[in-house]
Amino acid sequence: MKGDRLGEFEEFTLLAVRALGDQTYAVPVQRYVEEATGRPVSMGAIYAALGRLEDKGFVRSAMGEATARRGGKPKRLFRVTPVGVKTARELHQVRERIWNAIAEGRRA
Amino acid sequence: MTPPIDPAPPRLARLLLRLRPLGSRRAEVTADLDEIFAERVDAEGADRAARRYYRDVFSLWTLNLSGTRLASDAAHDLSHGLRVFRRNAGAVTVSVLGLALAIAVSTAVFSLLNATLLRGTGVSDPGSTVRVMRAIKDGIATEWPYADYLTMREHARMPIEASLVDGARYTASPNASSVDTGEPVRMTFVGGGYLTGFGAPPLHGRVLQPVDDLPGAPPAVVASYGFWSRRLAADPTIIGRQIWLNGVAVTVVGVTARSFTGFSDQPPSFWAPLASYPALYSGSPLTRTSRVEVRVYGRVPPGATRTQAEAELGAVAAATATPDPQIGPITGVRLDPAGSRFSGSEGAVLVAVVTLVLTLVGLVVLLACVNVANLQLASALGRQREIGVRLALGAARGRIIRQLVTESLALGIGAGAIALLLTIWLGPMLAAIVRLPVTVDMTPDARVYLFLTLVSIAAGVGAGLAPARHGTGGDLLTPLKEEAPRAASGRPSRTRSVLIGVQAAASLVLLVLAALMTRATIAATQVDVGFDPRPLVAIAPTFGGERADAAKTKAFWDLALERVRSLPNVPAASLTLYSPYSGLGATRELKRNGVPYVAYLHETLDDYFSTLGLRIVRGRAYSAAEVQAHAGVVVISETLARDFWPGQDPLGQSLAPLDGSTDVVIGVVSDAITAHLHTRTAGALYRPLRSPEAPSILVRTAGPPEAVIPALRDTMHSLDPRVRVDISMVASGLQNEVEEPRIMATLAGALAALALGLAIVGIYGVTTFVTGQRTREIGVRMALGASRGDMLRLLLRDSLRPVAIGLAVGAIVSLIGSRLIAVVLYGVGASDPLAFGSAVGVLLVSAAAAVFIPARRAARVDPAFVLRQS
Numbered sequence A: 001m002k003g004d005r006l007g008e009f010e011e012f013t014l015l016a017v018r019a020l021g022d023q024t025y026a027v028p029v030q031r032y033v034e035e036a037t038g039r040p041v042s043m044g045a046i047y048a049a050l051g052r053l054e055d056k057g058f059v060r061s062a063m064g065e066a067t068a069r070r071g072g073k074p075k076r077l078f079r080v081t082p083v084g085v086k087t088a089r090e091l092h093q094v095r096e097r098i099w100n101a102i103a104e105g106r107r108a
Numbered sequence B: 001m002t003p004p005i006d007p008a009p010p011r012l013a014r015l016l017l018r019l020r021p022l023g024s025r026r027a028e029v030t031a032d033l034d035e036i037f038a039e040r041v042d043a044e045g046a047d048r049a050a051r052r053y054y055r056d057v058f059s060l061w062t063l064n065l066s067g068t069r070l071a072s073d074a075a076h077d078l079s080h081g082l083r084v085f086r087r088n089a090g091a092v093t094v095s096v097l098g099l100a101l102a103i104a105v106s107t108a109v110f111s112l113l114n115a116t117l118l119r120g121t122g123v124s125d126p127g128s129t130v131r132v133m134r135a136i137k138d139g140i141a142t143e144w145p146y147a148d149y150l151t152m153r154e155h156a157r158m159p160i161e162a163s164l165v166d167g168a169r170y171t172a173s174p175n176a177s178s179v180d181t182g183e184p185v186r187m188t189f190v191g192g193g194y195l196t197g198f199g200a201p202p203l204h205g206r207v208l209q210p211v212d213d214l215p216g217a218p219p220a221v222v223a224s225y226g227f228w229s230r231r232l233a234a235d236p237t238i239i240g241r242q243i244w245l246n247g248v249a250v251t252v253v254g255v256t257a258r259s260f261t262g263f264s265d266q267p268p269s270f271w272a273p274l275a276s277y278p279a280l281y282s283g284s285p286l287t288r289t290s291r292v293e294v295r296v297y298g299r300v301p302p303g304a305t306r307t308q309a310e311a312e313l314g315a316v317a318a319a320t321a322t323p324d325p326q327i328g329p330i331t332g333v334r335l336d337p338a339g340s341r342f343s344g345s346e347g348a349v350l351v352a353v354v355t356l357v358l359t360l361v362g363l364v365v366l367l368a369c370v371n372v373a374n375l376q377l378a379s380a381l382g383r384q385r386e387i388g389v390r391l392a393l394g395a396a397r398g399r400i401i402r403q404l405v406t407e408s409l410a411l412g413i414g415a416g417a418i419a420l421l422l423t424i425w426l427g428p429m430l431a432a433i434v435r436l437p438v439t440v441d442m443t444p445d446a447r448v449y450l451f452l453t454l455v456s457i458a459a460g461v462g463a464g465l466a467p468a469r470h471g472t473g474g475d476l477l478t479p480l481k482e483e484a485p486r487a488a489s490g491r492p493s494r495t496r497s498v499l500i501g502v503q504a505a506a507s508l509v510l511l512v513l514a515a516l517m518t519r520a521t522i523a524a525t526q527v528d529v530g531f532d533p534r535p536l537v538a539i540a541p542t543f544g545g546e547r548a549d550a551a552k553t554k555a556f557w558d559l560a561l562e563r564v565r566s567l568p569n570v571p572a573a574s575l576t577l578y579s580p581y582s583g584l585g586a587t588r589e590l591k592r593n594g595v596p597y598v599a600y601l602h603e604t605l606d607d608y609f610s611t612l613g614l615r616i617v618r619g620r621a622y623s624a625a626e627v628q629a630h631a632g633v634v635v636i637s638e639t640l641a642r643d644f645w646p647g648q649d650p651l652g653q654s655l656a657p658l659d660g661s662t663d664v665v666i667g668v669v670s671d672a673i674t675a676h677l678h679t680r681t682a683g684a685l686y687r688p689l690r691s692p693e694a695p696s697i698l699v700r701t702a703g704p705p706e707a708v709i710p711a712l713r714d715t716m717h718s719l720d721p722r723v724r725v726d727i728s729m730v731a732s733g734l735q736n737e738v739e740e741p742r743i744m745a746t747l748a749g750a751l752a753a754l755a756l757g758l759a760i761v762g763i764y765g766v767t768t769f770v771t772g773q774r775t776r777e778i779g780v781r782m783a784l785g786a787s788r789g790d791m792l793r794l795l796l797r798d799s800l801r802p803v804a805i806g807l808a809v810g811a812i813v814s815l816i817g818s819r820l821i822a823v824v825l826y827g828v829g830a831s832d833p834l835a836f837g838s839a840v841g842v843l844l845v846s847a848a849a850a851v852f853i854p855a856r857r858a859a860r861v862d863p864a865f866v867l868r869q870s
Helices: A008-019 A026-037 A043-055 A082-103 B011-019 B023-044 B046-062 B069-087 B089-118 B146-155 B194-198 B225-230 B274-280 B306-320 B347-382 B384-392 B397-433 B446-472 B494-526 B550-565 B608-612 B624-628 B638-644 B705-719 B730-773 B775-783 B788-820 B833-859 B863-869
Strands: A059-063 A076-080 B129-136 B139-141 B160-171 B183-190 B220-223 B242-245 B248-255 B270-273 B293-299 B330-337 B536-541 B572-576 B586-592 B595-604 B616-619 B633-637 B664-669 B684-688 B696-700 B725-729
Touching (some): A008 A043, A026 A076, A043 B046, B011 B046, B089 B446, B129 B306, B146 B160, B160 B274, B183 B274, B194 B293, B220 B225, B270 B274, B347 B494, B494 B788, B494 B833, B536 B705, B550 B705, B595 B608, B705 B725, B730 B775, B730 B833, B775 B788
Parallel strands (some): B220 B248
Antiparallel strands (some): A059 A076, B220 B270, B572 B595, B616 B664
């Protein structure tokens, strides 16, 4: 979890933001990660992950407009930056290479 | 069926969320949590949604949203620490509870100090307020005759206001017998400008105005916050209602602000205008001829210094005050700062009291901290391997120290949270023990919470630092070797020995204090006061100041005395200026070989000695004729005779060398202690009663005094229904004198018991740990032929050594400390051997027991088993 590397949970969070489209906020992200991993996820963990992702420049956030559903309360909208997309994709490719290697029966 | 209510998140969780600093993100985060809660209520049910809401709030507390590295480290350290604590749950619980109890006790004591001393007077612009006193030839007189005050106020440039404190009886409805049966309350009568000039704005209604203080104004009072909130049920509709004080109807016009206590040491129940003073006590209206004495407070005008104001007001006072034959001419005034309780003449004493009390509770907290430190130390040693590995892998030492300090800080804060709950019970308990007046508002304020927080944090950090330094001080390699922790050599480490010594010393100090106080309490109940107080009853006027004229007053008391003497079961009655243990008394400073010597001064009738029950040892008492003539004769106590004329005949001696008077000693009476027990000064002068004002009647009864009291009351009422008197048993006055050391003994005893408990826990814990570490050594020694007895002796000696050193240090500290409290030790020497001996004994036995149990357990190991293990 150092520098611009992604931790596992951060990766899930990043992908959730990406999957939910570029106008999502913490509540749907929490639900998405929880459903995808099958593990209970706390809001604090989501905020912390989003905070770190933003620090690393993988997501960007802006305050969204108030909606009636939340009683006019504000929400913070997140979207994935190009760097974030690139890093997630690279991570995926690394995994894919390894899995392919395993499938071919070779040892590292 | 009731319609489903839209569920809201749990209130406690909401509170925890509000307490979490979130900065600008609060609105957004709160809305997120609300939304997800509402969804979960629908999807998972209200209970599960509430539980998950709690989890989310806790996760916000433990995780940082975007914050610095330090915060996430701390969260990590904390969760690691909690895992370590769980492994050691029993010891952690005991240490934390001990620390919580110590913090709670110190907080309760602090809130008592806070309520009575530290909280300000609530007076506006306190820096410029002063108490005005009369400067006389050799000293000061604290009170002013009412007439002098009025004259001075007319001529002075600076504003001054008078106040007068007295007791009254309160009832909420008109009641014929309220004069005798109502609830006793404390009144402060003030000039019309007092509350507006010095006070904070009223909480309800209005404060007293100058118009309330005009003669004939409708009687109005202002309730103090303490009385209003506790006795008047904090009812704002009390404003405008009537209440009865001494059976007189008065109207409550306001409630003073919570912070305002006025200049006296405790807030009154009611503030009332001076003009209403006579009405409440059935006297004639206050005029310049009234003999009432008042306290005077003023405000130094802006731009002037206190010295300038003193000179200016002094000139006014010297020119206008009527000469007082008893104290001589007024030479000027003295202005003492009045805005703070720590200024003025009593300030130094208060500082000493506060320091002493805080030192004592500080010792208890120290003891509890040492336990936590010991726990952390043991845990740090047990974790040397873990720490060694982390250091070897490149962790910074500072980072490891932070881990250990975070852990003990968590312990400290946990203990503080428990202490907060304990304080809710301990505070009122303490107030009851010390009999705090109902008007004192002991509700904790921000200062108390700050104190609790700081003590908790300091305790946590303090307890964590020593072990942290110790735990990281070692080299990198040793801990990595498998047997390293067990190979750690022989005797307990220096740090641990010092901690044990500190515990022994601190608890000894508190034990000695408790033992001295207990001894003093017992001594006080056994003090030979020189007479039997049980058959004695005192009749004192409750309204002492206002009297028509000297001749009438004298006639009144002569007649009262005659009537009382004629009652059945009254073998004797006499007049004295101050009855025993009435809280009033006069002293005279004599000179013995140039050194001041304080003696009690009594002015009495001739038959006072037989009424009180004193023996005439030499010479004779003065006669009725000598009292009538104000003859220059004096009777002295045996102690005074011995101190001034050792081995000589005091009869016929003149008092001239002692106090400059021409009185001649005509008799010596047996010693009697009639004032405070702790002074234990039996040096006394008895003179014929001269002052016609407000004496007391001392009555000796045959049979139970309670049976005579109604007759005494009827007699006084029949003489003059307007006269109000206070009839009390002298024995109960003596009982009150014993009360003071009893309170001190209770408090000191409770502190000492807590301290002893903490010390035993600490010594036991450390011994268990140290002997556990030495299991291998013990096994080897026994395999080489040492007996079980040898091992037990070795372990006991090693473990008790630091205790013995601590005891020695504690004894020295106690010897010095007990000198400081000698003033309140009744009939017990400050280095009383019994008190010191029993304290040392109790501690030694307890420490020995705390050491013996784990030592015996360790000495019982099977050497073969131990050797196989390694």
